[in-house]
Amino acid sequence: GAVVSQHPSRVICKSGTSVKIECRSLDFQATTMFWYRQFPKQSLMLMATSNEGSKATYEQGVEKDKFLINHASLTLSTLTVTSAHPEDSSFYICSARLGGAKTTSTDTQYFGPGTRLTVL
Amino acid sequence: AQSVTQLGSHVSVSEGALVLLRCNYSSSVPPYLFWYVQYPNQGLQLLLKYTSAATLVKGINGFEAEFKKSETSFHLTKPSAHMSDAAEYFCAVSDPWGSNYKLTFGKGTLLTVNP
Numbered sequence: 429g430a431v432v433s434q435h436p437s438r439v440i441c442k443s444g445t446s447v448k449i450e451c452r453s454l455d456f457q458a459t460t461m462f463w464y465r466q467f468p469k470q471s472l473m474l475m476a477t478s479n480e481g482s483k484a485t486y487e488q489g490v491e492k493d494k495f496l497i498n499h500a501s502l503t504l505s506t507l508t509v510t511s512a513h514p515e516d517s518s519f520y521i522c523s524a525r526l527g528g529a530k531t532t533s534t535d536t537q538y539f540g541p542g543t544r545l546t547v548l
Numbered sequence: 549a550q551s552v553t554q555l556g557s558h559v560s561v562s563e564g565a566l567v568l569l570r571c572n573y574s575s576s577v578p579p580y581l582f583w584y585v586q587y588p589n590q591g592l593q594l595l596l597k598y599t600s601a602a603t604l605v606k607g608i609n610g611f612e613a614e615f616k617k618s619e620t621s622f623h624l625t626k627p628s629a630h631m632s633d634a635a636e637y638f639c640a641v642s643d644p645w646g647s648n649y650k651l652t653f654g655k656g657t658l659l660t661v662n663p
Contacts, residue, residue, distance in 0.1 A: 434591070460649055471638065471655045472592075521591050525649050535580070535599075535642075537651055539591040 431455055432524045434540035441512055442548055448508045449543045451522030457502035458524035462537065463495070466519045478505045512547045519544055550575045550641045554654035562662050567626040569657050571613075571639035574620065581622040582640040582651065583613055592638065598622060609633070634661045 431454040441447050451461055459480045464472040476497050477485040484497035494516075496508040505524075509516055523537040555570040573579060580599050584592040596607025603615040613624045622639060636658050640651040 432591075462650075469658075471653045474650060477650065519589075523592075523651075535649065536582075536594060536597060537649075538594065539584070541591040542589070544589065 430526055430538045432522065432538045432540040434522055434543050436543060437541060438544045440546045440548065443513050444511055446508055446510045447512055447545060448506055449520055451505045451507070451524065451540050453503045453524040456526050458526065459502060460525040461499060461505040462523045462525070463497060463507050464521045464523070466521060472521060509545065512545070514547045517545055517547045550579065550643060550652045552639050552641050552652055552654035554639050554657050556657055557655065558658045558660070560660045560662060561629045563631055564628050567629045567633065567659065569624040569637050569659065571622045571624065571654060572620050573622060573641045575641055575643065577643055580642045581615060583607065583611070583624050584638045584640060586636045586638065595624070629661045631661050631663065634659055
């Protein structure tokens, strides 16, 4: 149980185009999903918290107009990198929170397999 | 604010040897603590978590970790390393009393296993 998928796993695009990445919780409902960015040989950097039915909460320094997040249902969140540039090339990972309204001992984030974005 | 420090960005052991990956945390409240493993070009897989129950937590693949409040540590161990254990390991902390459910990650420790 607690499987999270991401699509696509790898995408190459030209500079200036927009890219959409999907994150799905396959066997549970997730009111909260998270989007991370990971540079080579580095830790995960939280970009934003995605809440179903409301606006995402972005971390300091993350451009919300560049990284559009939509959490339209309890099993799907999307990240759209708008007008992508080579510096946006990175490994993007989502996670989905399995838990209730209040944090409990079962509260755990389950991660997707990641999406490798390369902007030419 | 919470933080995690993983001592040693790279740990190398021989196959069959003890694995010890260190994690120290800083938190103003009793935390929840997690260890995740990441294989190349993949997402993170949960190894184990501490949520204020037993201080010795057993996880998957033979790993375990012990929560030591006095030392603010949550070190990950495995008695005998296997070649398949070679991966990046991340320690993470969350605030169980907060409302944002965020995880704060350490910088990771790359484990290599030599034959």
